[in-house]
Amino acid sequence: MTSPAFIEGLAGEIEKRLKRSKLAIPVGVSNRHCHLTEEHFKILFGPGAAPRKIKNIKQPGFYAAEETIDVMGPKGILRKIRLVAPYRAHTQIELAATDAIGIGLNPPVRESGDVKGSAGAVLIGPAGRVEIREGVIVARRHLHFSPGEAGSLAVAPGEVVRVRAGTGGGRSAVFEDVVVRVSDKYSLEFHVDTDEANAAGLKTGDVVHIA
Amino acid sequence: MTSPAFIEGLAGEIEKRLKRSKLAIPVGVSNRHCHLTEEHFKILFGPGAAPRKIKNIKQPGFYAAEETIDVMGPKGILRKIRLVAPYRAHTQIELAATDAIGIGLNPPVRESGDVKGSAGAVLIGPAGRVEIREGVIVARRHLHFSPGEAGSLAVAPGEVVRVRAGTGGGRSAVFEDVVVRVSDKYSLEFHVDTDEANAAGLKTGDVVHIA
Numbered sequence: 075m076t077s078p079a080f081i082e083g084l085a086g087e088i089e090k091r092l093k094r095s096k097l098a099i100p101v102g103v104s105n106r107h108c109h110l111t112e113e114h115f116k117i118l119f120g121p122g123a124a125p126r127k128i129k130n131i132k133q134p135g136f137y138a139a140e141e142t143i144d145v146m147g148p149k150g151i152l153r154k155i156r157l158v159a160p161y162r163a164h165t166q167i168e169l170a171a172t173d174a175i176g177i178g179l180n181p182p183v184r185e186s187g188d189v190k191g192s193a194g195a196v197l198i199g200p201a202g203r204v205e206i207r208e209g210v211i212v213a214r215r216h217l218h219f220s221p222g223e224a225g226s227l228a229v230a231p232g233e234v235v236r237v238r239a240g241t242g243g244g245r246s247a248v249f250e251d252v253v254v255r256v257s258d259k260y261s262l263e264f265h266v267d268t269d270e271a272n273a274a275g276l277k278t279g280d281v282v283h284i285a
Numbered sequence: 286m287t288s289p290a291f292i293e294g295l296a297g298e299i300e301k302r303l304k305r306s307k308l309a310i311p312v313g314v315s316n317r318h319c320h321l322t323e324e325h326f327k328i329l330f331g332p333g334a335a336p337r338k339i340k341n342i343k344q345p346g347f348y349a350a351e352e353t354i355d356v357m358g359p360k361g362i363l364r365k366i367r368l369v370a371p372y373r374a375h376t377q378i379e380l381a382a383t384d385a386i387g388i389g390l391n392p393p394v395r396e397s398g399d400v401k402g403s404a405g406a407v408l409i410g411p412a413g414r415v416e417i418r419e420g421v422i423v424a425r426r427h428l429h430f431s432p433g434e435a436g437s438l439a440v441a442p443g444e445v446v447r448v449r450a451g452t453g454g455g456r457s458a459v460f461e462d463v464v465v466r467v468s469d470k471y472s473l474e475f476h477v478d479t480d481e482a483n484a485a486g487l488k489t490g491d492v493v494h495i496a
Binding site for chain 1: 381382383386394425426451454455456457458459460461462479480481483484485486
């Protein structure tokens, strides 16, 4: 068991973990929001409408739009859910579990884009409404890396890591089940929803570390 | 460093941790609720009113009451906040951070009873309203033990431990900053609020372990 190869492997693993644990990763707290297909957007806002940009968000290519929709479940309505544009191939509503439970929905924890068999809802816009049979999810927490950052830390796309969020606010926590995503469109960030942020006393811009 | 006394100490510590980690601890998710002084209750519900029991809650001596109040902050109102009776020496409103932020409050994370300098709010009942200057808190997560349970696990009142909440739902987490509370009125339970429960995919009755 204590062959030179074993010791070397162990040393390499420890070195990798030490290196990873030193990187300060900024937190991005995602409020509930929606992504819409062009078809759904036109039904909700009218055939002549188009998303109007308020501001770019940190992940390149995406922007917060002026448009908001209401999302209705069996027990209530969440109002003014912000559209994040541009259009997507599938409509996707990302809610915190607290939000979802409040309107009687029980969406699964999913990675963005993986909406098959997720929860349905009625979407309400100023020009119309759409009933979707799937598309409502609770976002799976994840880390965004550029390829360079991922390479230097030896993290692979899809790898599941743990993130320590200890802010000294009396709610330190280690989040497990954190998926690594790598893209040249991504900048370094730990994405959580409002439930996760509030459970650990985190705000956007706080810093966390891989554990 | 590797004296017999050191080894023995280490073995004892490992034995203690192993024993602790085996105990299945039921989760109790606390929804937002309030405790009221008799004075505040009478203002809010009228001088002739008294709390009417709906049902006992798991911690002995406390019960959920029919009465609810509205809690107003600078940005909104949370409606139907359930009273947990009997009366207390200090009025205390326990909100999840998500709830509090929604009405413009920023209460500190505190242990129950420690309300000094916490957040204020306006409490609204059917018979009147009260402006409190302190009393709104986010509850510090904690474990309840009977003295017998605490003794057998060698946990001391006030000790801070870690709790692993791994339910296989894609949101496993280790909660740090978990305070141990011991009383002959307590039955074994891990108390979290709705933000914490939702961040880890926990429901009342799920089981967690000391990490």
